[in-house]
Amino acid sequence: MNAFLNIHSPGAWRDALNVIVEVGVEDAVFHWYTGPLDLVDEIVKRGYFVSINVAAEVQSKSKDVAKAAPLTNMVLESDGPYNYHGLKLTPLMIPRLIKLVAELKGVAEGELQEVIAVNSERLLKLRT
Numbered sequence: 001m002n003a004f005l006n007i008h009s010p011g012a013w014r015d016a017l018n019v020i021v022e023v024g025v026e027d028a029v030f031h032w033y034t035g036p037l038d039l040v041d042e043i044v045k046r047g048y049f050v051s052i053n054v055a056a057e058v059q060s061k062s063k064d065v066a067k068a069a070p071l072t073n074m075v076l077e078s079d080g081p082y083n084y085h086g087l088k089l090t091p092l093m094i095p096r097l098i099k100l101v102a103e104l105k106g107v108a109e110g111e112l113q114e115v116i117a118v119n120s121e122r123l124l125k126l127r128t
Helices: 013-023 037-045 060-068 091-105 109-123
Strands: 005-007 028-030 049-053 074-077 082-084 087-089
Touching: 005 013, 013 028, 013 037, 037 049, 037 060, 049 060, 049 091, 060 091, 074 091, 074 109, 091 109
Parallel strands: 005 028, 028 049, 049 074
Antiparallel strands: 082 087
């Protein structure tokens, strides 16, 4: 079975990480991660992923996470359709998020697209 946990735990990111490590969860993505930047390294060290939400357009914490998270363990998402601070989050915004994250990471958009595709395939167990 190709399953992973999708964890959204605002205000309890560290607790969520501790629990999934304790119970032996192998595959997880920290959805719309806005937790402590120092926790990103621990999440990645465990082989988990961090997702960057299209809300990064208006949410500075998401931009900070995008800068801090290594490309090797990053995926992108929209959580949409969803209204957030006057912004209608939809999957149609992903190209704009790619442009924003590429700028923040200092990489070409095409390179970011390739990395995110590979990471998504790894997360979904379509690639090892």
